Amino acid sequence: GAVVSQHPSRVICKSGTSVKIECRSLDFQATTMFWYRQFPKQSLMLMATSNEGSKATYEQGVEKDKFLINHASLTLSTLTVTSAHPEDSSFYICSARGLKLAGGMNTGELFFGEGSRLTVL
């Protein structure tokens, strides 16, 4: 099945530094990718929708300048947490909507990355 690779799986950084998280669709083209945040024992919260070649659409309350999203190709989207603070510590997850698998099948199904646990000291 389709695979979405997210990297790094864990990252620890100092307050004030920036952290980049990558989300790659390994065997399919993903024109749309989604970034979510999850606090402990809470459900996923959509942060932004990333469309290839265009600016991301952010959900209300999500700071665009703090959470920079780039979707430069059909297989890669990146989330950069700028000037990270301890309150940014969280589990960040991406998903990609499968449009075309290797066999040309249109699915529309969501495929999720394994998530990235960010700890800001």
Place this chain on the structure above:
Amino acid sequence: KNEVEQSPQNLTAQEGEFITINCSYSVGISALHWLQQHPGGGIVSLFMLSSGKKKHGRLIATINIQEKHSSLHITASHPRDSAVYICAPNDMRFGAGTRLTVKP
């Protein structure tokens, strides 16, 4: 009222029991996903459905569009089924999840 409500929030079952998790939603639906999240955090999409019923192994998902309700069933539950199950009516809205623990 939440846009997506799941019940129960927590469920403990004995191995072999039949499990049902319910999801009611008020948001617009594209295709409803049932997701499984293991303790490590990784998420797997179990089903995507927009009508009727789907079956995969011991898992069955049903949806009633008119009633805006979906259910996930697990037959012959096993300890490895222990996880959080999340209902997502669209890409943007998720249920709070049902934490399932299956005891041997």
